[in-house]
Every structure is written in structure tokens, then in C-alpha cells.
Amino acid sequence: MWRYLLLSMFLFVNVNTHYLYKTKWFEVPLDHFGLGRKETFKIKYLENEDYWNKNEYGPIFFYTGNEGQIEAFANYTGFMWEIAAEYQAKIVFAEHRYYGESKPFGNKSLEKEYIGYLTSAQALADYADLINYLQNNEIKPRYPVIAFGGSYGGMLAAYIRIKYPHLVAGSIAASAPIHMFPGMTKCDLFNRIVTASFKRNLYCSENIQKSWHLIRSYSSSVNGSEYLHKTLNLCGASNATDINSLIEYLESAYVTLAMVNYPFASSFLTPLPAQPVAVVCQYLNQNLANESLLEGIAKVIDVYANYGKKTKQCVDYKEGDNYQNLDAGGWDFQACTEMVMPVCSTGQNDMFEASPWNFTKFSEDCYKKYNVYPRENMARLEYGGDLLQAASNIVFSYGLLDPWTAGGFISSVSDSVDVILIADAAHHLDLMPSSPDDQSPVKDAREKHKQHISKWIDSFRARNKHVVT
Amino acid sequence: MWRYLLLSMFLFVNVNTHYLYKTKWFEVPLDHFGLGRKETFKIKYLENEDYWNKNEYGPIFFYTGNEGQIEAFANYTGFMWEIAAEYQAKIVFAEHRYYGESKPFGNKSLEKEYIGYLTSAQALADYADLINYLQNNEIKPRYPVIAFGGSYGGMLAAYIRIKYPHLVAGSIAASAPIHMFPGMTKCDLFNRIVTASFKRNLYCSENIQKSWHLIRSYSSSVNGSEYLHKTLNLCGASNATDINSLIEYLESAYVTLAMVNYPFASSFLTPLPAQPVAVVCQYLNQNLANESLLEGIAKVIDVYANYGKKTKQCVDYKEGDNYQNLDAGGWDFQACTEMVMPVCSTGQNDMFEASPWNFTKFSEDCYKKYNVYPRENMARLEYGGDLLQAASNIVFSYGLLDPWTAGGFISSVSDSVDVILIADAAHHLDLMPSSPDDQSPVKDAREKHKQHISKWIDSFRARNKHVVT
Numbered sequence: 001m002w003r004y005l006l007l008s009m010f011l012f013v014n015v016n017t018h019y020l021y022k023t024k025w026f027e028v029p030l031d032h033f034g035l036g037r038k039e040t041f042k043i044k045y046l047e048n049e050d051y052w053n054k055n056e057y058g059p060i061f062f063y064t065g066n067e068g069q070i071e072a073f074a075n076y077t078g079f080m081w082e083i084a085a086e087y088q089a090k091i092v093f094a095e096h097r098y099y100g101e102s103k104p105f106g107n108k109s110l111e112k113e114y115i116g117y118l119t120s121a122q123a124l125a126d127y128a129d130l131i132n133y134l135q136n137n138e139i140k141p142r143y144p145v146i147a148f149g150g151s152y153g154g155m156l157a158a159y160i161r162i163k164y165p166h167l168v169a170g171s172i173a174a175s176a177p178i179h180m181f182p183g184m185t186k187c188d189l190f191n192r193i194v195t196a197s198f199k200r201n202l203y204c205s206e207n208i209q210k211s212w213h214l215i216r217s218y219s220s221s222v223n224g225s226e227y228l229h230k231t232l233n234l235c236g237a238s239n240a241t242d243i244n245s246l247i248e249y250l251e252s253a254y255v256t257l258a259m260v261n262y263p264f265a266s267s268f269l270t271p272l273p274a275q276p277v278a279v280v281c282q283y284l285n286q287n288l289a290n291e292s293l294l295e296g297i298a299k300v301i302d303v304y305a306n307y308g309k310k311t312k313q314c315v316d317y318k319e320g321d322n323y324q325n326l327d328a329g330g331w332d333f334q335a336c337t338e339m340v341m342p343v344c345s346t347g348q349n350d351m352f353e354a355s356p357w358n359f360t361k362f363s364e365d366c367y368k369k370y371n372v373y374p375r376e377n378m379a380r381l382e383y384g385g386d387l388l389q390a391a392s393n394i395v396f397s398y399g400l401l402d403p404w405t406a407g408g409f410i411s412s413v414s415d416s417v418d419v420i421l422i423a424d425a426a427h428h429l430d431l432m433p434s435s436p437d438d439q440s441p442v443k444d445a446r447e448k449h450k451q452h453i454s455k456w457i458d459s460f461r462a463r464n465k466h467v468v469t
Numbered sequence: 470m471w472r473y474l475l476l477s478m479f480l481f482v483n484v485n486t487h488y489l490y491k492t493k494w495f496e497v498p499l500d501h502f503g504l505g506r507k508e509t510f511k512i513k514y515l516e517n518e519d520y521w522n523k524n525e526y527g528p529i530f531f532y533t534g535n536e537g538q539i540e541a542f543a544n545y546t547g548f549m550w551e552i553a554a555e556y557q558a559k560i561v562f563a564e565h566r567y568y569g570e571s572k573p574f575g576n577k578s579l580e581k582e583y584i585g586y587l588t589s590a591q592a593l594a595d596y597a598d599l600i601n602y603l604q605n606n607e608i609k610p611r612y613p614v615i616a617f618g619g620s621y622g623g624m625l626a627a628y629i630r631i632k633y634p635h636l637v638a639g640s641i642a643a644s645a646p647i648h649m650f651p652g653m654t655k656c657d658l659f660n661r662i663v664t665a666s667f668k669r670n671l672y673c674s675e676n677i678q679k680s681w682h683l684i685r686s687y688s689s690s691v692n693g694s695e696y697l698h699k700t701l702n703l704c705g706a707s708n709a710t711d712i713n714s715l716i717e718y719l720e721s722a723y724v725t726l727a728m729v730n731y732p733f734a735s736s737f738l739t740p741l742p743a744q745p746v747a748v749v750c751q752y753l754n755q756n757l758a759n760e761s762l763l764e765g766i767a768k769v770i771d772v773y774a775n776y777g778k779k780t781k782q783c784v785d786y787k788e789g790d791n792y793q794n795l796d797a798g799g800w801d802f803q804a805c806t807e808m809v810m811p812v813c814s815t816g817q818n819d820m821f822e823a824s825p826w827n828f829t830k831f832s833e834d835c836y837k838k839y840n841v842y843p844r845e846n847m848a849r850l851e852y853g854g855d856l857l858q859a860a861s862n863i864v865f866s867y868g869l870l871d872p873w874t875a876g877g878f879i880s881s882v883s884d885s886v887d888v889i890l891i892a893d894a895a896h897h898l899d900l901m902p903s904s905p906d907d908q909s910p911v912k913d914a915r916e917k918h919k920q921h922i923s924k925w926i927d928s929f930r931a932r933n934k935h936v937v938t
Binding site: 029031032034035036114115117119121122128132139140184370375380382384390392 | 498500501502503504505506507582583584585586587588590591594597598601606608609610632633634635636652653806839840841844846847849850851853854856857858859860861862932
């Protein structure tokens with residue numbers, strides 16, 4: 001179930017907004033930490049200087065791109081755009097190597113022979129180089145740089161401040177599961193948080209929990225399978241139900257609904273209404289069984305698969321998560337190497353079928369795919385997990401509805417590493433464009449972000465008076 | 470003149486002391502930051518547990534090995550051994566990859582095709598892995614780790630605290646030229662400090678300054694060349710004086726004398742008496758010219774080349790610095806890639822011939838040798854130069870007689886990054902075995918080191934109470 005992280009990365013909503021930027025390219029070495037490979041390639045970055053007060057050394061707001069095309073992040077990280085004018089800031093969104101168009105070996109980049117330089121450390125070093133370039137290669141930088149990121153991008157925003165504090169004055173790290181590596185958190189916590197969102201609606205999680213056995217049992221007979229196909233509106237022949245794919249599809253749907261449980265309508269892979277968990281749970285709001293339970297599940301799936309579509313389509317459950325258009329194929333490799341994040345379910349404390357975390361199997365699967373075994377300690381050793389006593393000027397924000405808060409770092413260690421827990425907020429809601437439907441917790445979080453940003457900028461300026469005056 | 474850095478690394482004195490350790494090996498990946506290369510190899514480390522109170526979580530004193538065989542550092546970093554009992558500490562000396570016996574590709578390691586993984590970042594990651602292993606791979610480490618290092622090893626001690634503060638509680642970084650990268654310091658400062666040591670002795674630097682022209686002019690005639698050979702006791706035929714090698718040999722001798730200007734006799738490449746600069750300057754203590762000046766220089770060189778030797782030998786000036794036995798061949802590559810440290814002389818403010826820093830030539834020479842161009846910003850971007858506002862728990866110590874203080878970081882930025890300037894001290898004297906000849910400045914510095922170490926250990930323990938009790 002580790003594959004959910006990938007899924008988490010593209011919960012982009014409010015596609016209505018359109019921000020303007022120039023697309024630029026920046027040359028980086030393939031290997032920042034060795035000199036055996038001499039190749040260089042270009043990463044993409046998006047730039048807007050409309051609000052920038054360059055003469056008075058206005059700040060640079062720098063988004064540390066996630067695993068995907070950077071345009072998606074530029075278009076949906078409304079918070080940066082909305083505060084840029086107030087701070088007279090330049091805006092930069094940097095694309096992560098091996099994603100989008102920032103591929104060192106073009107179309108071959110994700111093949112076994114070429115994918116090895118896809119690591120977070122190399123990506124951070126790309127960003128460090130780019131920031132240095134944006135500072136005109138000056139040894140005493142003039143512009144305060146604030147890093148922003150959500151989810152994996154939030155991890156990178158935190159990590160760049162941890163590893164390159166001379167380049168970044170402070171970081172807003174939203175929904176960053178920095179504490180999700182092996183041995184750090186209980187693997188079932190993720191699915192318990194998913195379950196909690198459904199539990200808030202009477203009978204909803206209980207009905208889902210009961211449904212697994214029912215679905216499996218229907219799928220095992222010819223008549224049952226036919227009934228399932230018809231009721232759930234599944235694509236494909238009713239005599240060839242792939243029950244494991246179906247179960248996986250449903251699990252994935254519930255996880256996604258919990259993660260994008262926003263107060264406004266969203267347009268993720270399939271468009272979803274505001275408060276999607278409450279919306280789907282209305283079909284499961286009494287103690288259901290047998291055919292009435294399956295009919296309820298069918299309505300849930302119909303919302304997930306068909307909301308907002310003009311023509312209803314059959315549920316293509318075998319397709320799985322089709323994110324090809326987001327070009328996020330590299331994440332599977334990252335999850336198989338350094339970003340090992342155990343997720344499991346017990347069937348006891350969550351509404352899913354029991355599914356233990358099996359590192360051996362995970363590891364062997366990775367070896368088959370990429371000819372590498374996971375380096376399960378790599379990220380912890382490199383970034384420290386939650387041992388952040390020496391870190392400074394980072395805000396970690398977590399939404400209490402967000403399953404990824406399972407890997408959250410939820411006790412602040414110093415005055416300058418702050419943790420903001422946002423009630424009623426799903427996955428990095430605080431970075432998204434503001435909405436009339438936003439409630440006070442997320443509004444307060446954004447205000448706190450601004451207070452931190454102002455403080456970091458002031459302190460950078462106080463420290464660099466001799467440079468900027 | 471950048472080659473002096475290499476030279477600086479092996480100023481080991483007081484060879485009388487012999488410390489006991491076990492030699493161990495630890496497997497590391499060739500590439501910590503990428504997964505394209507699957508090779509692993511073993512680095513050597515030396516371990517002593519005689520003083521370690523493991524049960525009560527005694528600290529680990531961890532020396533971040535320089536460019537050379539680690540035994541040399543273990544044998545001459547007396548400070549760690551002398552305080553280990555008081556702290557009930559375990560002692561570890563880790564050998565830097567590509568030096569000594571820690572070669573990833575055996576004898577071929579320094580060849581162009583294999584040398585690319587010789588970088589400080591990879592070495593630090595080796596040490597991080599080793600520290601994790603010494604902590605039994607525990608997510609909440611139990612033993613406070615204190616890093617120690619001198620010269621390049623001092624840079625690594627500082628850098629490991631900067632980059633891996635979750636693994637290292639604090640660092641003693643002695644004579645670490647972290648501010649010696651391009652654009653950070655004036656390139657002639659190094660040789661001005663060398664000159665200052667000689668200037669403390671009447672007429673000494675002035676005579677040396679005058680000698681260059683005289684030596685060149687003698688070397689340009691047959692008779693003069695013969696006189697030079699005889700007087701200076703040079704090896705080789707007198708009709709084939711390699712004047713540039715001779716000048717370089719003399720410069721290098723003066724630099725070395727300044728660096729090892731210790732209060733006790735030392736046994737560096739060639740053994741030297743206590744206070745070697747004062748000793749040699751007694752032969753130049755009046756205004757000399759012509760043959761009397763050359764005779765004075767001859768006596769200086771005789772001390773440098775023959776002190777303590779039973780049989781006087783001719784001065785093998787063409788051999789240059791012969792450090793083969795220290796196995797430090799990799800440094801030349803490091804200086805050509807990330808450790809670019811400009812050194813020059815003006816002939817005005819120093820006692821040397823004018824020799825400008827020529828990066829273009831330097832760069833082309835590197836390309837010829839290694840097929841790589843220097844990445845002149847690499848170390849600055851990775852480690853921040855002197856922008857250490859976010860760093861903590863580091864002591865930088867610098868001897869005021871040490872030319873490498875030219876690259877010193879000499880203003881402390883916070884309560885927890887301290888700078889200790891040690892009067893009358895040459896290159897990382899504070900880490901060396903104590904001597905009856907030690908003066909109060911170095912004794913005070915060692916006391917301060919201990920105060921810092923105690924504070925770091927206490928603070929680690931306070932923070933980890935839930936772990937260690």
C-alpha cells in the first residue's frame with residue numbers, strides 16, 4: 001500500500017485559477033557528489049517577477065518541486081501567489097529531476113540503466129545550484145529565499161533548510177511525512193486516519209468494513225459476479241472479475257477521498273464534490289447488508305468515478321491509478337530506494353482488509369523492477385527523521401484529516417521549528433488557493449505561515465545589513 | 470601554490486607516543502547519493518574501548534579522517550587519547566575513502582576512471598553510516614558522538630555537524646580552512662602569515678626576500694651555479710640546476726617551517742627542532758648579501774633537510790614533497806575538483822617571489838591530469854563557507870602562527886559556534902599530544918575544548934533522557 005504516496009502527490013484542486021510565469025531552464029550536473037559522470041542536463045523552472053521589488057532585495061519564494069510536472073504545482077500552490085504582492089516577492093517553481101521535462105536522459109530516463117541519479121539529495125543539490133544562480137552567484141546572498149513545498153515537496157522544503165541553511169532563510173513544509181520511514185511510525189496509522197474521516201459519518205466506516213467480505217463472496221460465484229458488475233457498473237466482462245484489482249481500486253478510492261476531503265469541489269484524477277467523504281457517506285448512513293450494502297457502495301463508487309462527468313462511464317477498476325499525464329513514473333523508483341514508507345492495515349482499527357507490511361516482499365519486488373534493493377535507512381541517515389533539535393526556521397503543517405499526518409512530525413523542538421496542526425484540513429490544504437469555503441483553522445494556519453515568513457525575512461535582513469545597504 | 474594544502478596535512482610530531490587500537494572494517498556503498506553504481510567497499514577504522522563506559526552510555530570520540538592513512542592521525546591526535554579516560558569515551562578514527570587502505574578499487578583507485586567518487590560529501594556519508602552502525606542502527610541514538618579533526622579533517626568535523634547534526638552532538642574543528650574557497654579570502658594572506666613568523670626574527674624575512682633574485686642570478690652562470698650547488702649542498706650535477714624546482718623547494722621549506730613552528734621538536738617529513746623558525750632564522754639575523762646571504766640560506770636548508778640525521782645528505786630539491794608513504798595521492802584530485810583554495814604571493818607583503826593565482830591555468834592543468842575541470846563553487850554551495858548562522862555546537866580553533874588561519878573562520882556567529890584563536894600556535898597544535906613545552910594559550914584552548922565537549926554531552930543526555938534511562 002506504499003504506492004499511495006504517489007497518489008497523494010497530485011491532489012490538485014481549484015483548477016479555475018491560472019497563474020502566469022515564464023518557463024526557464026537551468027543546467028545542472030548529473031552527479032553533484034561525484035565526478036565520475038561528466039554529463040549535465042537542464043531542469044525546468046517557472047519564474048514570475050511581477051511582484052518582485054528587486055531593488056530593495058525582495059525575497060524569492062522558491063517551491064521545491066515534487067515528483068511531477070512542475071506546472072501542476074505552480075498552478076495549484078495558490079498560497080505563494082496570493083501573498084507574493086504583499087512581500088514583493090519573486091516566485092520560482094523548480095521542477096524535480098526525472099519528472100516532467102527535467103529528464104537527464106530524455107525518454108530513457110526511467111529505464112534501469114539511467115534512473116540511478118533520481119534521489120532527493122541530487123534534487124536538493126539541483127535546487128541549491130539554482131538558488132545560487134538566482135543570487136547571481138554572490139558569496140553573501142542578497143535576497144532572502146523562502147522555500148515552500150507540500151507532501152514530498154514539503155519534505156524537500158524542510159530538507160533544503162536542514163542541509164543548506166546558508167541558502168534558504170526558512171521553509172514552509174506542508175503535509176511532509178518526514179517521520180514515515182521504517183521504524184518511525186506504526187504502519188497502520190495511515191489507514192486509521194483514513195478510517196477516522198469515514199467514522200465521522202454514522203455507519204459509514206462500518207459498512208465499508210463489512211463490504212470486503214461481501215464483495216469477495218459475490219465475486220466467487222457466476223451470479224454474484226454478474227450482480228457485482230451490473231450494480232457497481234464495472235467495465236469488462238462479468239465472468240472475469242479481477243477481485244484483487246477491484247479491492248485495490250476501492251481501497252485507493254477511499255484513501256483518495258480522505259486525502260482530498262476539502263471544503264470545496266476538487267478536480268483531482270476524477271472530479272470530486274466539496275466534502276467528498278460526507279457526500280459518499282450519505283449512501284452508507286444506516287446499517288446495511290447484502291444487496292443494499294452493495295448498492296450503497298455502488299453509489300459511492302459512482303461519485304468517485306463519475307462526479308461532474310457529462311456522460312456516465314463504467315468503472316475501469318483494472319486500470320488502477322492512471323497518472324501518466326502527470327509524468328510521475330519516477331516515484332515508484334524513489335519509493336523502492338530511499339523513500340521507503342511502510343503502510344499496512346489490520347482490519348481491526350481500520351476499515352480495510354488486513355494487509356501487513358512485508359518488507360521482504362516489497363524489497364524483492366523492487367529488485368525485480370529496478371535491480372536495486374531499498375536502502376531503508378538512507379533517508380533517515382541523510383535527513384535525521386524527527387531528530388531535528390539542530391534545525392531552525394521550519395514550519396511543519398499537518399491537516400488532521402490527512403492520512404499523511406501519520407508520518408508527521410508533531411512535536412516542535414525549538415522556537416524556530418514550529419508545528420501547526422490544522423483541524424478539518426486534508427492534504428496540504430494550507431498551500432492551496434484560498435476559497436470562500438475555507439474555515440478558520442486553515443485561515444489561521446496561513447496567517448501563522450505569514451508571520452514566520454516575515455520573521456525569517458527580517459532576520460535575514462538584519463544579518464545581511466552590510467550586504468544589502 | 471595550492472599544493473601546500475596537501476603538505477599541511479601531515480605535520481605530525483611527537484612520534485614517541487604509541488596508542489593502542491583495533492583495526493576494523495566497515496562496508497559502505499561507492500555512491501551514497503545515487504543508485505546507478507551498485508559497488509560497495511570497505512573503509513578502515515581504528516577503535517579503542519579501554520576507557521568506554523558503555524553501560525552508562527559513554528560518548529564516542531570520532532575522528533573524521535583526513536587525506537591520508539588513518540594510523541598517522543590516530544597516533545598523533547594525542548588530545549583525544551589524553552581526555553578519553555576522563556570522559557569514559559570510546560575512540561574511533563575513521564579512514565577517508567581513497568586514502569590509506571580504504572580504496573574502493575584497490576591500486577587502480579586513483580586512476581581517472583575510478584577516482585570520481587573521491588569527494589568530501591561521499592566521505593561524510595561514509596562516516597554517517599559508520600556512526601549509525603556504532604549506534605547499533607538505533608533510531609534514537611544512545612551515545613553522544615563528538616567529532617574531532619584537524620586541517621582538512623577539521624573541515625570534515627565541522628561539516629559533519631553541519632550536515633548530520635542528528636548524528637553528531639558537537640565538533641572540535643582544529644585549523645580548518647573552511648573560508649579558503651575562491652572569493653572568500655585574499656589569496657596572499659597565507660604567505661603573509663608564513664612571512665610574519667619569519668619577521669618575528671630580526672632580518673630573517675628580509676634576507677629570504679632578497680635571496681630569490683640572488684639565487685636566480687647565481688644559477689644563470691656556470692660559475693654561479695657551481696657555487697650554489699656546493700654551498701647549498703644540492704644533489705645532482707651543478708651544470709643542470711633546475712632553478713624553478715629549487716625556488717619551489719625553498720618556498721615549500723619556509724611554509725613547512727612556519728606550519729610546524731611548534732614549541733617541541735617534531736618529526737615531520739624531515740625531523741625539525743623545537744621552534745624551527747627561530748632556529749633557522751639565527752643564520753639570517755643580520756643584513757646579509759651575496760655569498761654571506763647564500764651561506765645563511767644554506768644553513769637554513771641544512772636544518773630543514775638534515776636536522777637529526779646521522780649522516781648529512783645532499784639536498785634533493787628536485788624530488789619535491791615526497792609523501793608517497795602517507796598515501797595522500799588523492800588530495801591532488803580533491804584540490805582539482807571541490808577543494809579549490811587559491812594561494813598566491815605578491816613579493817610586496819610577503820617574503821616570496823610574486824606568483825599570482827591563475828585559475829585558468831590551474832583549471833587547465835587539472836583537466837590535463839584528471840579530465841575534469843574544477844567545480845570551484847562546489848564546496849561553498851555544499852557547506853556554506855562562513856555563512857554559519859544556522860550551525861551549532863562547533864568549535865573552530867586556529868593557531869595564530871598557522872598559515873592556514875588565512876582560511877579561518879574568525880568571527881563566531883552564535884553562542885554555540887565558537888572560535889578560539891590560539892596565540893603562538895602552529896597548525897592544529899591543540900589536537901596534538903600535550904608536551905612539557907606547551908604554553909598557556911594552547912593549554913587554555915584544550916581546556917575550552919573540554920568545556921564545550923562536556924556541555925554538548927550534557928545537552929545530548931538531557932535531550933535523550935527517555936532513551937537512555
